[in-house]
Every structure is written in C-alpha cells, then in structure tokens.
Amino acid sequence: xxxxxxxxxxxxxxxQRDDAKDPLEPVDLMSARAREAxxxxxxxxxxxRADSIGILQGIWPYREPGLLLKERIGNTRARxxxxxIGGNEGQDLILxxxxxxxxxxxxxxxxxxxxxxxxxxxxxxxxxxTRYSGxxxxxxxxxxxxxxxxxxxxxxxxxxxxxxxVFYAMIENALRHERRQSFSQHQQEIATLWSSLSEVASRxxxxxxxxxxxxxxxxTHSADNRPITHPYPxxxxxxxxxxxxxxxxxxxxxxxxxxxxxxxxWVFPWSGARTHDHWFPSERDRIHSSPAMRIGGQAALSAxxxxxxxxxxxxxxSCFPAAxxxxxxxxxxxxxxxxxITGGLTFFGGPxxxxxxxxxxRMMELVRAExxxxxxxxxxxxxFTKHSFGVYSGxxxxxxxxxxxxxxxxxxxxxxxxxxxxxGVAELEAxxxxxxxDGSPEYSVACAxxxxxxxxxxxxxxxxxxxxxxxxxxxxxxxxxxxxALLSIETN
Numbered sequence: 296x297x298x299x300x301x302x303x304x305x306x307x308x309x310x311q312r313d314d315a316k317d318p319l320e321p322v323d324l325m326s327a328r329a330r331e332a333x334x335x336x337x338x339x340x341x342x343x344r345a346d347s348i349g350i351l352q353g354i355w356p357y358r359e360p361g362l363l364l365k366e367r368i369g370n371t372r373a374r375x376x377x378x379x380i381g382g383n384e385g386q387d388l389i390l391x392x393x394x395x396x397x398x399x400x401x402x403x404x405x406x407x408x409x410x411x412x413x414x415x416x417x418x419x420x421x422x423x424x425t426r427y428s429g430x431x432x433x434x435x436x437x438x439x440x441x442x443x444x445x446x447x448x449x450x451x452x453x454x455x456x457x458x459x460x461v462f463y464a465m466i467e468n469a470l471r472h473e474r475r476q477s478f479s480q481h482q483q484e485i486a487t488l489w490s491s492l493s494e495v496a497s498r499x500x501x502x503x504x505x506x507x508x509x510x511x512x513x514x515t516h517s518a519d520n521r522p523i524t525h526p527y528p529x530x531x532x533x534x535x536x537x538x539x540x541x542x543x544x545x546x547x548x549x550x551x552x553x554x555x556x557x558x559x560x561w562v563f564p565w566s567g568a569r570t571h572d573h574w575f576p577s578e579r580d581r582i583h584s585s586p587a588m589r590i591g592g593q594a595a596l597s598a599x600x601x602x603x604x605x606x607x608x609x610x611x612x613s614c615f616p617a618a619x620x621x622x623x624x625x626x627x628x629x630x631x632x633x634x635x636i637t638g639g640l641t642f643f644g645g646p647x648x649x650x651x652x653x654x655x656x657r658m659m660e661l662v663r664a665e666x667x668x669x670x671x672x673x674x675x676x677x678x679f680t681k682h683s684f685g686v687y688s689g690x691x692x693x694x695x696x697x698x699x700x701x702x703x704x705x706x707x708x709x710x711x712x713x714x715x716x717x718x719g720v721a722e723l724e725a726x727x728x729x730x731x732x733d734g735s736p737e738y739s740v741a742c743a744x745x746x747x748x749x750x751x752x753x754x755x756x757x758x759x760x761x762x763x764x765x766x767x768x769x770x771x772x773x774x775x776x777x778x779x780a781l782l783s784i785e786t787n
C-alpha cells in the first residue's frame with residue numbers, strides 16, 4: 296500500500312446538554328474533542344503533530360479561533376483555516392485535507408467544529424452575556440451570512456425566499472405537484488420518511504433528540520409542532536438549537552505506522568467530489584432539481600468503483616425532506632433504504648455549519664465496526680447551491696483516493712434569466728407560506744416563469760392569498776404579478 300494513502304484515524308463527538316453546570320464555550324469544546332480524538336487513535340501526540348487545523352465557522356464571535364485552539368492543544372506549528380458558511384463545507388474540508396495528505400502538502404490534519412447555539416439562546420433568555428475567550432467581534436449572527444460570495448440576488452432576497460425553511464418548502468410543493476399527489480398524501484409520505492430518520496436517531500448515542508417519533512406526530516400540527524412554512528411543521532425542519540462538537544484526525548498510512556496507530560483505527564476514503572449548481576436559484580432550469588447532485592454524486596461513486604446498491608450506509612444531508620428526496624432521485628439511490636446514519640438535522644441535530652463533520656464521524660464508527668462495508672455521505676450548502684460527496688470504508692480502496700470537481704459539465708447546462716421587474720401574467724412553479732410564531736401567515740412567496748421563460752420571484756402579505764395557497768395546488772397556475780408583487784391567481 297502506498298505510504299501516502301490518506302486515512303482517518305481519530306474521532307470524537309459529543310453533546311453539551313442543559314444540565315452542564317459550567318457550559319464550555321466553542322473553542323474549549325473543540326479542544327476537548329481534539330484530545331478525545333487523539334486518544335481514540337491511541338496517539339495523543341497527534342495534537343502537536345498536526346500541521347494543519349481546519350475549523351468550521353460557527354455562530355460565535357472569535358476573530359482568531361485557530362490561534363485560541365492552538366494555544367489550548369499546545370500546537371505552535373499548524374497552519375489554520377476557517378471554512379465559510381455551508382452544509383457542504385465540513386465534508387469538503389475533510390476531503391480536501393485528505394487530498395493534501397495524499398499529495399504530501401499535509402501530514403497530520405485536525406478537522407474540528409463546535410456549536411453552542413442552545414447555550415447562546417438560554418443566556419439571552421436569562422439576560423446573560425455569553426462568555427467567549429480572546430479577541431472577539433460584536434457577535435452579530437447576521438453578519439456571518441454576508442461573508443464571501445452572495446448566494447442570492449437582490450431580487451431573490453427581496454422576495455423573502457432566502458430563509459432556508461421557505462426555499463426548501465417551495466421545492467417540496469413543486470415535488471408534490473410533479474408527483475400529482477394531494478396535500479394529505481404527500482404529507483403522509485414525507486412524515487413517514489422523517490419518522491424513519493427519527494428511528495435512526497433513537498439508536499444513535501450522539502443524537503440530540505433520541506426518541507423515535509411516529510409519522511402522525513411529525514406531520515400533524517400541535518402545540519409541540521407548530522407550522523413553520525407550508526407544508527413544514529417544526530419536526531420537519533433542521534434543529535439548530537443544540538450544543539454539539541466534533542473532531543477528526545487525518546493522516547497517511549505511512550505516518551500512522553510511524554506513530555504506532557493500530558490499523559483497526561484506520562478508515563479509508565475511497566473518493567470525494569465537490570460541485571455546485573448554477574449559483575443563483577433564478578438561473579436554474581428546473582427549480583426542484585439539482586444537476587450538480589446528480590453529476591457530483593455519480594462522479595464520487597464512479598471514482599470509488601462502486602454503485603448505490605453496494606452501499607451499506609447512506610447519509611444524505613437532511614435539513615428538510617425536499618433535500619433528501621431530490622438527492623435520492625438525482626443520485627438514483629435505493630428508495631427502500633433509510634438515507635441517514637445519524638438521524639438527520641432534525642433529530643440528530645443541525646449544528647449550523649458543521650453537520651457533515653458529525654456524519655463523517657458517525658460513518659467512521661460504523662465502518663470500523665464492519666470494515667468490509669462501504670458508506671456514502673453527502674452535504675448541501677445554501678439553496679441546493681454547493682454539494683459534497685464522500686465514499687468511505689474500513690478496507691483499502693482498489694484504486695487510489697480521488698477528489699474530483701466535475702464543474703465544467705454543470706456550468707455548460709442551460710441557464711434562465713432573472714426577471715425582477717416583470718409585469719404581467721406568469722406561470723407559478725413553486726410556492727410556500729411563512730408562518731409566524733403564533734401559527735398565522737406572515738407572507739406567501741412564489742417563483743414563476745414568464746412567457747419568455749425567465750424566472751421571477753413574488754410575494755404577498757395578504758391573508759387571503761395564504762388561504763388560497765393552503766387550499767389549492769397552484770403549481771402551474773397563472774398569476775398576475777408586478778415587479779415582485781403577487782397580485783392575483785387564476786384558480787379553477
């Protein structure tokens with residue numbers, strides 16, 4: 296076996312529950328997980344041997360989280376990098392780091408994350424200021440979403456579709472329409488899917504919500520399951536109200552041997568792929584499909600020399616049911632398999648930017664226990680924008696690890712134009728309703744195609760419009776719109 300063959304060798308993840316007497320801040324949670332991951336590998340010196348440390352940006356105000364973490368673990372040599380916002384970024388960082396190890400650019404890499412949104416919210420409710428060490432900024436959460444390249448156009452932002460709960464609910468209604476299902480039929484289907492994820496969470500010792508829930512409890516509005524967007528109640532949305540942290544150590548076969556790390560700790564990446572769809576949702580040909588999922592997912596499987604039927608474990612990024620359904624369809628994954636090893640972002644937990652660090656960590660635990668099996672992990676960032684795919688096993692790959700990005704093929708696909716100022720009659724593609732905390736509609740939002748095939752986004756604050764959307768399947772209906780305002784809909 297090539298000495299530069301990249302492997303994962305140490306793993307740790309944990310929840311910080313409400314009964315913690317002195318809740319740790321994120322950098323201390325990352326430090327604790329790094330030490331546990333090194334001990335898991337049987338090699339505490341991994342903390343000081345790491346020449347690269349990757350941290351997932353969280354909802355915390357540290358200016359120099361890498362410097363703080365290096366001080367805590369006693370490492371003065373590692374270069375550090377902070378990954379931006381996106382549910383793909385955790386696994387992308389892992390896959391890139393494995394490629395760096397393979398090429399010799401890195402020798403030992405620590406990937407870690409910690410999110411303490413639950414502590415932050417509890418402190419706010421109690422009138423306390425959450426404690427953070429070191430040089431900190433103003434802690435403005437909104438500013439995190441405006442770092443780097445914008446993921447929405449000004450027209451998209453103005454429509455109100457920028458909330459993830461709104462966007463994915465719109466996709467859900469488009470999927471239901473395409474399948475010619477009634478509201479009740481579709482709600483039962485996605486509630487059953489989400490119930491299967493809760494069953495997985497009930498068997499996962501790391502899950503935040505470890506109780507299995509019935510489809511009825513998930514799909515029916517109740518005091519504990521208020522409507523968030525149409526058709527999603529709370530138990531179909533990502534659960535960010537968690538304190539969760541994780542750490543992984545990556546290295547090469549040669550270094551692992553030199554450090555005396557037992558081979559029963561090794562997990563082999565077989566392949567990885569990174570892709571993105573046309574950047575703004577307005578540009579995409581079909582609003583409820585993802586060519587980047589199809590091309591990237593299949594590229595990862597092909598590079599690994601495997602196919603969906605040979606996978607023992609599948610973990611699809613599961614922020615909302617629509618994300619799982621589109622991934623299953625695009626990658627052609629078996630429909631009779633539960634597409635999660637964690638319980639998903641509702642039941643395992645949705646720690647903001649770092650879920651895939653946990654899903655890869657869980658995959659490591661599973662393939663160590665059954666080394667001959669193969670698993671697949673996906674990540675999604677933004678609005679079906681960024682995608683990450685990885686294949687893992689406890690046995691060495693037949694071909695060297697490959698990390699690919701077949702982006703040119705995706706970039707060559709048709710693009711629609713955005714029609715922000717369109718006035719006239721357009722055909723509705725997808726829609727949703729944003730509900731307030733009391734369960735009443737705040738606004739309705741839809742995307743529509745103009746007679747020229749351009750896409751426009753429209754909204755209405757009229758309660759009667761929300762009632763119309765709740766009672767009717769309006770995908771395909773003709774709507775009168777004016778510069779982002781939804782004026783009326785023709786219903787049969």
